[in-house]
Amino acid sequence: xxxxxxxxxxxxxxxxxxxxxSLEVIRTIRPQWIEExxxxxxxxxxxxxxxxxxxxxxxxxxxxxxxxxxVIKLYGANTELMINRQAEIxxxxxxxxxxxxxxxxxxxxxxxxxxxxxxxxxxxETCRSPKVxxxxxxxxxxVHKTIPLKPEDGQTQLKSAVWKKIQNFYELNDDILRTNTxxxxxxxxxxxxxxxxxxxxxxxLEEILERQEIPIAFCHNDILLGNVxxxxxxxxxxxxxxxxxxxxxxxxxxxxxxxxxxxxxxxxFSLCPDGAFRSVWISxxxxxxxxxxxxxxxxxxxxxxxxxxxxxxWSIWAVVQAHNSTIDFDFAGYCGLRYVEYKKRxxxxxxxxxxEPSLNEAFHDSSIxxxxxxTQDVCVVFEDSTNEVLNTVNPEAFSDxxxxxxxxxxxxxxxxxxxxxxxxxxxxxxxxxxxxxxLTNEMFISDASLDLCENLGSFxxxxxxxxxxxxxxxxxxxxxxxxxxxxxxxNAVEWNIDKIQAPVAWGQNNVGQGCTVGIIDTGVxxxxxxxxxxxxxxxxxxxAVNGKSAxxxxxxxxxxxxxxxxxxxxxxVAPMANVIACKACDSGxxxxxxxxxxxxxxxxxxxxNLVSNSWGGPSSDTYKSVIQAWIAxxxxxxxxxxxxxxxxxxxxxxxxxANVISVGSTTSQDSLSxxxxxxxxxxxxxxxxxxxxxxxxxxxxxxxxTAYRAISGTSMACPHVSGLAALLLTQNGxxxxxxxxQAITQGSIxxxxxxxxxxxxxxxxxxxxxxxxxGRIDCVGALQAVTALTKENA
Numbered sequence: 001x002x003x004x005x006x007x008x009x010x011x012x013x014x015x016x017x018x019x020x021x022s023l024e025v026i027r028t029i030r031p032q033w034i035e036e037x038x039x040x041x042x043x044x045x046x047x048x049x050x051x052x053x054x055x056x057x058x059x060x061x062x063x064x065x066x067x068x069x070x071v072i073k074l075y076g077a078n079t080e081l082m083i084n085r086q087a088e089i090x091x092x093x094x095x096x097x098x099x100x101x102x103x104x105x106x107x108x109x110x111x112x113x114x115x116x117x118x119x120x121x122x123x124x125e126t127c128r129s130p131k132v133x134x135x136x137x138x139x140x141x142x143v144h145k146t147i148p149l150k151p152e153d154g155q156t157q158l159k160s161a162v163w164k165k166i167q168n169f170y171e172l173n174d175d176i177l178r179t180n181t182x183x184x185x186x187x188x189x190x191x192x193x194x195x196x197x198x199x200x201x202x203x204x205l206e207e208i209l210e211r212q213e214i215p216i217a218f219c220h221n222d223i224l225l226g227n228v229x230x231x232x233x234x235x236x237x238x239x240x241x242x243x244x245x246x247x248x249x250x251x252x253x254x255x256x257x258x259x260x261x262x263x264x265x266x267x268x269f270s271l272c273p274d275g276a277f278r279s280v281w282i283s284x285x286x287x288x289x290x291x292x293x294x295x296x297x298x299x300x301x302x303x304x305x306x307x308x309x310x311x312x313x314w315s316i317w318a319v320v321q322a323h324n325s326t327i328d329f330d331f332a333g334y335c336g337l338r339y340v341e342y343k344k345r346x347x348x349x350x351x352x353x354x355x356e357p358s359l360n361e362a363f364h365d366s367s368i369x370x371x372x373x374x375t376q377d378v379c380v381v382f383e384d385s386t387n388e389v390l391n392t393v394n395p396e397a398f399s400d401x402x403x404x405x406x407x408x409x410x411x412x413x414x415x416x417x418x419x420x421x422x423x424x425x426x427x428x429x430x431x432x433x434x435x436x437x438x439l440t441n442e443m444f445i446s447d448a449s450l451d452l453c454e455n456l457g458s459f460x461x462x463x464x465x466x467x468x469x470x471x472x473x474x475x476x477x478x479x480x481x482x483x484x485x486x487x488x489x490x491n492a493v494e495w496n497i498d499k500i501q502a503p504v505a506w507g508q509n510n511v512g513q514g515c516t517v518g519i520i521d522t523g524v525x526x527x528x529x530x531x532x533x534x535x536x537x538x539x540x541x542x543x544a545v546n547g548k549s550a551x552x553x554x555x556x557x558x559x560x561x562x563x564x565x566x567x568x569x570x571x572x573v574a575p576m577a578n579v580i581a582c583k584a585c586d587s588g589x590x591x592x593x594x595x596x597x598x599x600x601x602x603x604x605x606x607x608x609n610l611v612s613n614s615w616g617g618p619s620s621d622t623y624k625s626v627i628q629a630w631i632a633x634x635x636x637x638x639x640x641x642x643x644x645x646x647x648x649x650x651x652x653x654x655x656x657x658a659n660v661i662s663v664g665s666t667t668s669q670d671s672l673s674x675x676x677x678x679x680x681x682x683x684x685x686x687x688x689x690x691x692x693x694x695x696x697x698x699x700x701x702x703x704x705x706t707a708y709r710a711i712s713g714t715s716m717a718c719p720h721v722s723g724l725a726a727l728l729l730t731q732n733g734x735x736x737x738x739x740x741x742q743a744i745t746q747g748s749i750x751x752x753x754x755x756x757x758x759x760x761x762x763x764x765x766x767x768x769x770x771x772x773x774x775g776r777i778d779c780v781g782a783l784q785a786v787t788a789l790t791k792e793n794a
Contacts, residue, residue, distance in 0.1 A: 006106060007105070008107045009025055010108075013025065022058060023044065025106065025113055026072075033062045042062055044062060046060050047059045049071070055074060057072070058071070058072050059072075070113055071102075071113065071114050072111060072112075076325055078320075082317065085243075089104065089112070095242060102114045103115040117238045119231035119232070120230055121225060122136075122226075124271065128277070132230055134284045136223075137284035137288070140220075140254070143219075144215075144250050149218055149247055158247055161248060162249070165246065166313060166316060167202075172319075173195055173319045174195050178195075187335060187336065191335070193335065198312075198316060204346070208305055209309065214250065214251055214302045214306075215289075215294075221244040221245060221246065222256070223256060223260065249302070255306035256306070259310050259311065261273060264334075267334075282299060286299065308345035311341045312346075315334075318331045319331070322335060352457065354462055354463060354464055355457060356466035358466075358467055360450075362376050363376065363450040373450065373451065375449050376447075376448055377444070378448045378468055379444055379467070380456055380464075382442070383461050384415055384441060384461070386412060386415065386629065390628055393411050395632065409604075412441075412629075415441055416436065416437070419441055420436055422459055422461065423462065433445075439626060444468060468592060468594060469620060470590060471591045471615055471616055472585075472615060472616075473585050473591060473615045474714050475589050475643070475715070477712050480711065482708070482709050483708050484704065484706050484707055484708075485706050485707075494570050497572070497573060500573070500720060500724065500779050501778055504779060505779045510727050512573070514733070515578070515726040515727075516539060517579055517612055517726055520611060520613050521561050521615070522554065522555035522558035523555070523702075524551055524552075526538050526581075528559060528700045529569065530567035530572065531566075532568075533568040534568075534575070537577075538551065538578070538580075539608075540602075540606050542581075542602045543582075544584050544594075544596075544599050545583050553702040554587040554702070555588070556701050556702040556703070556709070557585070559700050560701060560709065561699075561719045564719035566578075566723065574723040577730075578608075580608045582598075584599040585615060597626065600623070603630070603635060604629055604633055607633055607634065608635060609635070609636065610635065611635055611636070611637055612638050613638060614640045614713075615715075616639060616640065616653055619683075621653075623653065627657055627660060636725065637654070637661065638660065638661045638663065638718055638722045639657075640718035641663055641664045641676060641687065641717075642677035642714060643676070644677045645673070645676045646672075648757075648759035649679065649759070650677040650678055651682075655677075656685065661744065662687050662689045663689065663694075664677065664694075664717060665691060665692070665695060665714045665716070666694065666717070666752065666776045667693075667695040667696075669753060670776060671755065672691070672753070672764075673694050673695045673712065673717075675712070679762075686768055686769075686773075689774065690774050691775065692717035692719075692721045692724075694715075697711060699711075699716070721744065727779060728782055731786050731790075732790050735786065735789070739786075743789060747779075747781025747784060748776055748781065749778050752772055752775065752776055
């Protein structure tokens with residue numbers, strides 16, 4: 001039966017004549033009962049199920065057939081202000097069609113008649129019964145998964161409707177408390193409840209919840225104990241009274257149900273589920289709902305924030321009832337109880353919600369051996385985004401780029417000071433060390449305890465405390481022996497340098513002179529013989545790992561990269577390019593986020609033409625603001641793609657960002673190195689951008705000033721492309737990132753060995769593709785492309 005075909009009875013049921021008026025409704029939907037009563041004297045029995053705090057319900061049945069029960073529900077006075085009754089009718093019809101609710105028999109002027117579901121309502125004892133609560137959890141999950149929903153018009157995804165409902169309650173509160181001063185005075189004096197405070201509470205709560213990725217589903221939103229019918233014989237439960245049903249966070253339904261364990265008349269919130277029982281209950285729910293894209297621990301945290309959301313929802317609701325309802329119940333007192341509980345819960349919950357789930361989990365990891373409290377390296381994220389500066393400080397408004405750079409840094413530092421000053425003062429008073437960055441407006445703290453993180457979470461300007469990310473250099477997949485070269489064996493051009501035709505550029509008096517390349521890596525042995533040809537090569541150095549003032553490399557990777565970019569002796573692409581080196585990765589190849597971003601900030605200070613990065617990790621957005629700042633400052637980002645091939649969709653971050661030049665690896669035979677990471681990115685972007693030689697690349701090593709080593713990886717390919725970029729910028733220093741990328745990709749060699757693979761719907765025969773990108777770089781082709789671009793823009 002559709003909502004349109006449900007009988008509508010022109011009758012009103014009066015509160016003071018409830019039973020007699022209800023029988024007039026029964027006359028329409030069960031006429032045979034009236035006949036049996038009038039002709040045969042069969043009694044029509046009635047039973048009041050509950051004098052609830054919103055509506056009145058009474059059940060009717062014929063004495064000879066007690067199983068056929070009709071429920072008459074009389075709407076509470078003025079409840080239409082809060083409840084969309086047509087939506088309730090549509091919901092009940094939808095639920096019955098999906099076997100999730102009772103059949104709706106008829107509508108009358110101030111209520112409805114519907115099918116009675118046999119069983120008993122839950123009590124404060126049975127709701128915890130091991131026989132009952134798993135069935136309740138399973139049924140809630142079934143309703144959440146069964147009822148079909150689709151986004152509202154103009155939206156592409158489901159959104160919670162709870163904020164519209166809360167706004168409706170709030171607007172009613174505003175009108176009521178401005179006129180009902182007696183109610184307003186009591187709420188303020190006894191509970192601190194005011195329309196101004198509630199507005200702030202709503203905004204705070206919405207901001208927290210909307211940051212989460214909580215599943216949205218059809219939710220009951222009012223599963224109090226009296227709305228759960230338990231049929232012990234059939235071992236099943238059913239939910240009734242869906243008048244507040246709407247699309248909502250599924251964890252709101254769960255958290256709201258937990259709150260109802262306290263009861264209604266004299267609620268005792270200490271009875272609400274917590275600890276082990278809550279976890280077990282949620283585990284039962286997730287058995288049926290599933291855990292796609294989240295963990296149980298994360299789900300429990302979402303429930304934790306929805307618990308105060310439920311308290312706030314019903315406290316605002318209760319004000320409307322206090323003003324309008326004729327039911328003998330202290331709604332104002334109920335509002336106060338829920339509001340006070342909201343304030344208790346939100347202080348800790350808001351603070352704890354700022355601690356990233358995986359970090360919180362690590363703090364409670366029993367497998368970690370620690371004499372004292374477990375500690376973690378953390379990143380503190382502040383509310384004020386550096387995008388504010390990027391969007392307001394426009395380089396086109398400055399005639400001199402140096403003025404723009406100074407203004408940009410000053411504004412970024414001002415933003416950092418304004419955002420972080422309170423936390424800095426707190427940290428200084430506690431004697432804790434920290435690293436504060438203006439480039440990202442973040443703070444890094446080593447060995448932070450849970451207690452410290454909870455204290456940091458109490459600051460309004462802190463929006464997230466997360467684990468510090470740990471990336472790696474893209475470690476070589478093959479490393480040959482370290483070789484000490486003799487004078488007789490040097491100066492021969494390596495195969496890879498010859499392959500990309502760098503010597504042709506040198507013959508045109510282009511050796512990268514006038515271009516500065518930044519390198520973030522393990523450091524560099526600046527005394528190596530391959531750098532001795534240019535005593536002014538190294539412009540600046542910074543050590544973000546150990547704080548040493550003199551350049552060094554305790555791993556070797558960075559020296560090898562630097563040699564390929566700007567070394568002499570036939571190993572480097574742009575031998576006369578200057579270098580700014582920053583050590584962010586340790587002797588084991590590990591790169592802490594704190595050190596990487598410190599180097600990124602150092603590069604933003606020094607402003608090289610480009611930065612070569614042969615490091616990365618799993619897909620992550622962590623460095624996107626860094627890249628945006630670099631590009632705004634005219635610094636071009638180059639990243640190795642990673643060594644996770646030959647599978648598709650193995651690109652690492654930041655090499656999978658749309659606004660960087662990412663580099664895969666090829667062999668001396670122009671085949672794709674088997675280790676080279678392929679696209680698409682996890683966000684569906686094509687990658688890498690291009691490839692460069694990366695297999696068996698000989699370059700400088702860190703062990704001595706005459707040491708060389710042949711190693712393989714996209715870490716070796718990326719510096720080839722960075723060196724090429726230096727040559728191109730030497731030819732035309734006015735190139736934009738887009739033009740530089742165009743020249744590199746257009747000039748690349750497309751005729752390469754087909755790996756007989758298709759990634760992301762692209763085969764190697766097409767260009768660009770998700771294996772080679774736009775091809776293997778070629779200096780001659782790229783320089784010709786720059787010449788053509790220069791003529792076009794002349």
